[in-house]
Amino acid sequence: MKEIENQNIEKFIAMVKDSNVCMLITSEKNSENLSGRPMGINKIEEDGTMWFFTKASSYKVEEIEESRKVSIAISNESNQNYLMINGTATLVNDKAKMKELWSSIVKAWFPLGLEDPDMTLIKVVPNEVNYWDSSSSTMVMLFNVIKAIVTGKEYEEGEHGKIDFQ
Amino acid sequence: MKEIENQNIEKFIAMVKDSNVCMLITSEKNSENLSGRPMGINKIEEDGTMWFFTKASSYKVEEIEESRKVSIAISNESNQNYLMINGTATLVNDKAKMKELWSSIVKAWFPLGLEDPDMTLIKVVPNEVNYWDSSSSTMVMLFNVIKAIVTGKEYEEGEHGKIDFQ
Numbered sequence: 132m133k134e135i136e137n138q139n140i141e142k143f144i145a146m147v148k149d150s151n152v153c154m155l156i157t158s159e160k161n162s163e164n165l166s167g168r169p170m171g172i173n174k175i176e177e178d179g180t181m182w183f184f185t186k187a188s189s190y191k192v193e194e195i196e197e198s199r200k201v202s203i204a205i206s207n208e209s210n211q212n213y214l215m216i217n218g219t220a221t222l223v224n225d226k227a228k229m230k231e232l233w234s235s236i237v238k239a240w241f242p243l244g245l246e247d248p249d250m251t252l253i254k255v256v257p258n259e260v261n262y263w264d265s266s267s268s269t270m271v272m273l274f275n276v277i278k279a280i281v282t283g284k285e286y287e288e289g290e291h292g293k294i295d296f297q
Numbered sequence: 298m299k300e301i302e303n304q305n306i307e308k309f310i311a312m313v314k315d316s317n318v319c320m321l322i323t324s325e326k327n328s329e330n331l332s333g334r335p336m337g338i339n340k341i342e343e344d345g346t347m348w349f350f351t352k353a354s355s356y357k358v359e360e361i362e363e364s365r366k367v368s369i370a371i372s373n374e375s376n377q378n379y380l381m382i383n384g385t386a387t388l389v390n391d392k393a394k395m396k397e398l399w400s401s402i403v404k405a406w407f408p409l410g411l412e413d414p415d416m417t418l419i420k421v422v423p424n425e426v427n428y429w430d431s432s433s434s435t436m437v438m439l440f441n442v443i444k445a446i447v448t449g450k451e452y453e454e455g456e457h458g459k460i461d462f463q
Contacts, residue, residue, distance in 0.1 A: 165368045207374070270332065270333075
C-alpha cells in the first residue's frame with residue numbers, strides 16, 4: 132500500500148511542478164463569493180505543502196486571516212493538467228524561510244528584496260487533491276486527509292505514507 | 298456611463314471567448330471543500346450568461362441541485378487571461394435549447410447526440426466578475442450585480458446597461 136500512496140504524492144508534486152501558475156481561491160470577506168487570483172507556486176515540498184510569496188497588505192492576506200480554508204485550481208491547457216486542491220493556509224512571517232525560498236523570480240515582484248516590510252509567506256497544506264483523468268473523463272481523488280482522520284487512521288503532517296489514498 | 302458599462306461586459310465576453318476551457322467550481326456535498334473540473338464553455342451570451350453541456354448523472358449536477366452558488370476560474374497562461382466569476386447555476390433540461398447550442402465539439406462528448414437521455418445544460422448567470430489586470434498586478438472588478446441590488450439600483454437580467462460596474 133505504502134508504495135501506491137507515495138506514487139500518488141509523487142504524481143501530485145509532478146503535476147504541480149509542471150504548472151507555473153495556479154488560481155489561489157479564498158473566501159471574500161462579508162460575502163458568500165469566492166475570490167481568486169493567479170499566483171506563482173514558489174515551492175512544493177515532498178509532503179505536498181505549497182509555498183507562496185505575497186504582499187502582507189493584500190486582500191488575500193486579510194481573507195486568509197478571516198478564513199484559512201483555501202482552494203487551489205490548476206488549469207494547464209498546454210499539458211492537460213487539471214487539479215483541484217483543498218487545503219489550509221497559514222501566514223508565515225519568517226525571514227529565514229523567506230531567504231530559503233527566495234529566487235530571482237520573486238525578486239521581480241519584490242524589488243526591495245528580503246528586507247521588504249510588506250512581504251509575507253502563505254503556506255498551504257493540502258487536505259484533499261483531485262485531478263482530471265483524461266482517460267476516464269472525470270475527476271479522480273489523489274488523496275483525502277480528512278477521510279483518513281474520520282476513518283480513524285493515523286495521519287501526521289509530513290508522514291504522507293499514512294495518508295489514505297482513494 | 299452606459300457606454301463604459303457595456304465596454305466592461307464586452308471585455309468580459311471577449312476574455313471568456315479567448316479561453317477554451319475553465320474550471321467550474323461547486324461545493325462538495327456534506328463537506329466544506331470545493332470541487333472543480335475542467336469544462337468547455339459552450340456559449341457565452343451578450344449579457345454574460347454562460348452555457349455548458351454535462352452528463353445529468355454527474356456529481357456536479359448533484360452538487361448544483363444542493364447549492365446553485367458556483368464559481369468559474371479561467372486561467373489562461375498563453376494569453377495571460379485570468380478571470381474569477383461568481384454566479385448562480387440552473388440545470389436546464391430543454392431539448393430546444395440543446396439543439397440551439399449543439400456543435401460537433403459537444404458530439405465528441407455525447408456520441409448518442411441530442412437524444413442522449415443522460416444530457417443536461419448548466420446555465421450560469423454571473424453576479425460578480427473579477428479579472429487580473431497585469432498592468433496593476435491585481436484583480437479588478439469588472440462588475441458586481443449584488444452591489445447593484447444592495448445599493449438600490451435597478452438590475453434586470455439581460456439589461457446589462459443597468460449593471461453597476463466598479
